[in-house]
Amino acid sequence: MLxxxxxxxxxxxxxxxxxxxxxxxxxERHIKDDNPNEKELKxxxxxxxxxxxxxxxxxxxxxxxxxxxxKLPSMSEEEQIKLLATDGMLVKRPLLINGDTVLVxxxxxxxxxLLK
Numbered sequence: 001m002l003x004x005x006x007x008x009x010x011x012x013x014x015x016x017x018x019x020x021x022x023x024x025x026x027x028e029r030h031i032k033d034d035n036p037n038e039k040e041l042k043x044x045x046x047x048x049x050x051x052x053x054x055x056x057x058x059x060x061x062x063x064x065x066x067x068x069x070x071k072l073p074s075m076s077e078e079e080q081i082k083l084l085a086t087d088g089m090l091v092k093r094p095l096l097i098n099g100d101t102v103l104v105x106x107x108x109x110x111x112x113x114l115l116k
Contacts, residue, residue: 056072056090057093
């Protein structure tokens with residue numbers, strides 16, 4: 001199991017604590033130091049069953065600075081993925097990859113139903 005997170009993010013900290021409390025082993029990857037690349041993002045978006053826009057960190061400073069709420073609707077999925085791959089701070093976190101399961105963000109009930 002791989003969790004891609006930002007150590008200063010309170011939601012990421014909650015997710016990591018939840019994994020530890022539930023005795024689940026995982027590998028941790030710092031999203032800013034090792035941003036997901038286009039190939040990974042394409043695969044994970046497909047596995048998640050979600051649209052690529054759901055992988056954007058809409059509460060992030062960079063998202064707001066780039067005015068992505070206005071730009072994303074007119075961008076193709078390919079353009080969105082290329083943009084996500086440019087900076088880890090654009091990617092919603094945490095991302096949890098466990099085989100064919102990809103979870104975006106931390107929702108305890110969702111994680112519980114899919115990981116326990």
